Amino acid sequence: MEIDMERAETDDVYYVDVGQVRITTTWATEEYQIKEWVSDVNKIYRKRGSPRKNQFVLALAADRSLYYPHGELVFNEAHFELLQLCIGVHCLLINLQPWDKWNPKSLRDFLNSFGLKVVGVGIEEVAEKLEKHHRFVMPPVIELQELVEKNEDVIINKGIMDNSKETKRDLSEYNIANLAKIVLGEEINFVKPLNMWWWSEDYYHLSDDLVKFATLETFLVSQMGLKLLKSTTSSRLSPDLVQAFFFKG
Secondary structure, three states: OOEEEEEOOOOOEEEEEEOOEEEEEEEEOOHHHHHHHHHHHHHHHOOOOOHHHHOOEEEEEEEOHHHOOOOOOOOOOOOOOEEEEEEOOEEEEEEOOOOOOOOOHHHHHHHOOOOOEEEEOOHHHHHHHHHHHHOOOOOOEEEHHHHHHHOHHHHHHOOOEEOOOOEEOOOOOOOHHHHHHHHHOOOOOOOOOOOOOOEOOOOOOEOHHHHHHHHHHHHHHHHHHHHHHHHHHOOOOOHHHHHHHOOOO
């Protein structure tokens, strides 16, 4: 699967191309950037009368630089430094300071807005830590692994369940790449670099690889959530997001 990235004219916007799908990612260090992103996605995905209004699925993840080369050894490894959000083809990466319990009102209101479904891998632990260490007020969250396990069409067709024996494979150790192959297709094939740097050489921006793969993983979680929730609620996906399930390259 081909993955490319380029920076926009502004320092805080990136374009990540996954196959034929272009994702717009915003890097936010100030509240006004979050407020603008929230306003944009509300306009796009909450249009009155649009089928997208009932499929307002937000992928959420968080990370810390401790696990990356030249990462910062913060005083408490439980504190996150990067919050990753994605709806459709719009992603947001938020800089979190371990020593500053920054909880912007625009983000707080958005996370608890009507109809928003928050999905992720290991999402309950992430939500708990965001509430405890960063004072976030989190809505109910949906574990992606559990969604996969509950979707009989997916797990039987992909060989996770032996229908004759009614036994399931344990998905607790599956990462996002593994789950994406099951839910979205075998063509979703990527390897996240093990030696990926957190910061760019100027230590002012996130590294290109970090932006690229943080965007990719959060986007895939969003698309898996959309597809699985669609099958459980029998609601329709918006036409502009259906294409995101079919990758070439």
